Amino acid sequence: xxxxxxxxxxxxxxxxxxxxxxxxxxxxxxxxxxxxxxxxxxxxxxxxxxxxxxxxxxxxxxxxxxxxxxxxxxxxxxxxxxxxxxxxxxxxxxxxxxxxxxxxxxxxxxxxxxxxxxxxxxxxxxxxxxxxxxxxxxxxxxxxxxxxxxxxxxxxxxxxxxxxxxxxxxxxxxxxxxxxxxxxxxxxxxxxxxxxxxxxxxxxxxxxxxx
Amino acid sequence: xxxxxxxxxxxxxxxxxxxxxxxxxxxxxxxxxxxxxxxxxxxxxxxxxxxxxxxxxxxxxxxxxxxxxxxxxxxxxxxxxxxxxxxxxxxxxxxxxxxxxxxxxxxxxxxxxxxxxxxxxxxxxxxxxxxxxxxxxxxxxxxxxxxxxxxxxxxxxxxxxxxxxxxxxxxxxxxxxxxxxxxxxxxxxxxxxxxxxxxxxxxxxxxxxxx
DNA sequence: ATATAATGTGACCGATGGGTCATGTTTGGC
DNA sequence: GCCAAACATGACCCATCGGTCACATTATAT
Numbered sequence: 001x002x003x004x005x006x007x008x009x010x011x012x013x014x015x016x017x018x019x020x021x022x023x024x025x026x027x028x029x030x031x032x033x034x035x036x037x038x039x040x041x042x043x044x045x046x047x048x049x050x051x052x053x054x055x056x057x058x059x060x061x062x063x064x065x066x067x068x069x070x071x072x073x074x075x076x077x078x079x080x081x082x083x084x085x086x087x088x089x090x091x092x093x094x095x096x097x098x099x100x101x102x103x104x105x106x107x108x109x110x111x112x113x114x115x116x117x118x119x120x121x122x123x124x125x126x127x128x129x130x131x132x133x134x135x136x137x138x139x140x141x142x143x144x145x146x147x148x149x150x151x152x153x154x155x156x157x158x159x160x161x162x163x164x165x166x167x168x169x170x171x172x173x174x175x176x177x178x179x180x181x182x183x184x185x186x187x188x189x190x191x192x193x194x195x196x197x198x199x200x201x202x203x204x205x206x207x208x209x210x211x
Numbered sequence: 212x213x214x215x216x217x218x219x220x221x222x223x224x225x226x227x228x229x230x231x232x233x234x235x236x237x238x239x240x241x242x243x244x245x246x247x248x249x250x251x252x253x254x255x256x257x258x259x260x261x262x263x264x265x266x267x268x269x270x271x272x273x274x275x276x277x278x279x280x281x282x283x284x285x286x287x288x289x290x291x292x293x294x295x296x297x298x299x300x301x302x303x304x305x306x307x308x309x310x311x312x313x314x315x316x317x318x319x320x321x322x323x324x325x326x327x328x329x330x331x332x333x334x335x336x337x338x339x340x341x342x343x344x345x346x347x348x349x350x351x352x353x354x355x356x357x358x359x360x361x362x363x364x365x366x367x368x369x370x371x372x373x374x375x376x377x378x379x380x381x382x383x384x385x386x387x388x389x390x391x392x393x394x395x396x397x398x399x400x401x402x403x404x405x406x407x408x409x410x411x412x413x414x415x416x417x418x419x420x421x422x
Numbered sequence: 423a424t425a426t427a428a429t430g431t432g433a434c435c436g437a438t439g440g441g442t443c444a445t446g447t448t449t450g451g452c
Numbered sequence: 453g454c455c456a457a458a459c460a461t462g463a464c465c466c467a468t469c470g471g472t473c474a475c476a477t478t479a480t481a482t
Binding site: 424 | 457472473477
């Protein structure tokens with residue numbers, strides 16, 4: 001947790017600091033991320049940063065928290081009462097919007113989720129909450145008869161998040177490489193891809209023997 | 212590439228150096244990985260390390276190469292002429308053996324594949340080769356009529372590697388956390404899990420409407 | 423044996439960068 | 453206007469660590 005001083009700052013200044021931190025940690029990771037550079041890009045003195053945060057680690061941890069809260073505030077409320085497949089679909093869709101609106105934050109968070117920048121278990125704890133949510137959706141899906149019951153919930157969760165993660169990663173990669181091209185096609189260009197992935201999640205990659 | 216001096220060393224000494232490097236980089240990552248500690252654990256002077264390698268980066272890169280060659284020599288030759296699902300299954304099975312025999316190396320390589328320790332693109336290039344192999348298997352599977360043809364090869368590859376990666380990760384995690392318990396059950400305890408994952412890859416997680 | 427090359431060694435150097443602090447500057451209560 | 457508390461600042465400190473080098477030791481050749 002940052003010190004009180006940090007929360008006494010104006011919203012704009014706080015945001016400027018956090019964005020400078022996101023940018024730096026995204027570019028260089030935690031170890032190589034330079035506190036001096038962050039303060040410079042935030043337009044404050046290095047000493048000031050240490051009035052806001054105990055140390056580099058606390059700054060990083062709060063950067064993660066701030067980024068995720070940013071998206072939760074903006075997007076996540078929307079997908080509360082869906083079933084699993086709707087949730088996954090909306091999740092992909094959201095990611096498109098997120099990348100368009102906040103490329104750096106989205107990329108940074110993706111890296112955190114992928115477990116780059118190994119810093120602390122408290123980040124892991126945060127991610128665990130997301131897993132629990134998926135597990136709840138899976139249980140619900142089994143009750144509904146949407147999801148096959150012969151396979152363990154945890155394994156289903158692993159399967160779902162693994163496949164999802166990979167396609168998110170690929171889309172973010174393309175977004176970060178060719179910013180222009182990515183914008184060009186609009187969402188529709190990606191919708192097909194995402195629907196295909198949903199198909200795979202539901203029906204697998206094996207040739208169907210029936211229907 | 213290491214210097215000639217390194218290859219003049221006895222096999223045992225070379226292995227000792229490489230294992231010390233794996234251990235250090237696994238524990239602390241690239242940036243925080245300490246060259247002094249590596250030389251100490253290898254039982255040589257730091258100066259000697261710099262007779263073998265140009266610098267830390269070269270040492271790390273060769274550590275990756277050495278680790279993967281280690282497994283390729285020992286295991287990979289076995290799974291050359293399988294179809295996709297056999298390949299995936301054998302791949303999982305191998306991983307179990309690998310973790311049992313060489314936990315540290317297996318964990319280290321997994322981290323490399325997951326993209327922790329961002330050091331160089333040359334590692335990426337190496338990983339690309341593995342992707343191409345999967346793509347070849349997918350093409351073959353489509354010809355055979357084993358794999359549905361209505362979905363793009365790249366997406367299928369993404370789907371397969373994503374799901375596989377996740378379960379590998381989870382198994383390695385358990386292996387690294389509770390070494391004892393993991394050994395206890397023997398391979399059979401995991402075989403069920405892996406078969407279930409194969410099922411998911413083939414048929415997906417949706418409740419089947421037919422057959 | 424002796425000369426020469428190859429290899430081993432660890433004290434040392436120098437850059438980097440996280441973190442501090444003495445000194446300003448602003449704010450708010452009276 | 454005055455004072456004290458809160459906040460801002462950046463030159464400075466110092467631990468860390470990658471990399472070097474002068475010297476010691478070992479192997480090879482003649």
